[in-house]
Amino acid sequence: MPELPEVEVSRLGIRPHVENQLVVDVKIHNPNLRWPVPEEVRSLIGQVIDSVERRAKYLLLNSHVGSMILHLGMSGNLRVVPVTEALKKHDHIEIHFDNGLALRLNDPRRFGACLWQEKGVSHAVLQKLGPEPLTEAFTAKHLYECSRGKKVAVKQFIMDNHVVVGVGNIYANESLFKAGIHPKCEAGKVSLARFQRLTPIIKETLAAAIKQGGTTLKDFAQSDGKPGYFAQELLVYGRKGQPCVTCFTELTEIRLGQRSTVFCKRCQR
Numbered sequence: 684m685p686e687l688p689e690v691e692v693s694r695l696g697i698r699p700h701v702e703n704q705l706v707v708d709v710k711i712h713n714p715n716l717r718w719p720v721p722e723e724v725r726s727l728i729g730q731v732i733d734s735v736e737r738r739a740k741y742l743l744l745n746s747h748v749g750s751m752i753l754h755l756g757m758s759g760n761l762r763v764v765p766v767t768e769a770l771k772k773h774d775h776i777e778i779h780f781d782n783g784l785a786l787r788l789n790d791p792r793r794f795g796a797c798l799w800q801e802k803g804v805s806h807a808v809l810q811k812l813g814p815e816p817l818t819e820a821f822t823a824k825h826l827y828e829c830s831r832g833k834k835v836a837v838k839q840f841i842m843d844n845h846v847v848v849g850v851g852n853i854y855a856n857e858s859l860f861k862a863g864i865h866p867k868c869e870a871g872k873v874s875l876a877r878f879q880r881l882t883p884i885i886k887e888t889l890a891a892a893i894k895q896g897g898t899t900l901k902d903f904a905q906s907d908g909k910p911g912y913f914a915q916e917l918l919v920y921g922r923k924g925q926p927c928v929t930c931f932t933e934l935t936e937i938r939l940g941q942r943s944t945v946f947c948k949r950c951q952r
């Protein structure tokens with residue numbers, strides 16, 4: 684599943700090809716994504732893309748009249764290709780620009796989204812989202828204050844989009860290991876000091892993944908457009924039964940909210 688770093692790298696990849704470009708056509712080949720694709724997305728025709736923004740895992744193609752909102756869901760990816768290139772199976776949405784390029788959303792499982800937001804209005808999917816993890820709004824104090832009285836496991840707490848956006852399963856596992864916090868700790872019982880340790884680690888883990896994705900990023904107009912799953916060095920995620928890199932204890936896997944949770948029972952308390 685594309686996580687925040689992959690979405691951010693997609694943004695960086697498509698931006699040079701679509702920003703300041705005039706939209707000459709919007710084609711909906713299959714409107715049956717996670718939500719039906721509204722006809723309003725065609726409002727983009729005749730508009731210039733002023734900027735490509737990211738909020739949580741949503742990408743916004745902003746124009747003078749409104750924004751197309753894209754989400755990659757479980758299996759989506761974006762490609763920038765010449766308009767003349769043949770469509771691939773699962774290319775559901777495409778935007779044609781007057782530079783001869785097309786942006787195509789390909790999504791085999793169709794959990795992705797393509798929505799429309801009028802200028803000056805905040806779409807329902809973008810409301811009630813917590814702060815961006817890589818901004819100053821995301822602090823230890825914020826986590827501490829949001830968590831008081833909460834019995835939910837700290838791992839599920841930091842993965843809650845109302846608390847902070849974009850901390851996906853891989854990054855939650857990795858960050859809690861680096862911070863020495865047991866994933867099942869009750870969120871409301873985690874001290875401010877421990878959140879002060881965790882917060883910069885979450886930021887560093889996400890920033891490192893974006894940086895790595897950025898360095899492996901090929902020109903989106905020439906590659907298959909998949910920033911893919913970066914070959915990251917993971918300390919716990921996917922390493923069940925292997926030795927902890929710090930103390931060599933065998934790593935344990937449990938399920939939390941149906942998600943694989945791997946941790947070191949000696950290093951994480």
Ligand SMILES: [Zn+2]
Pocket residue numbers: 927928929930931932947948949950951
């Ligand atoms: Zn350990």
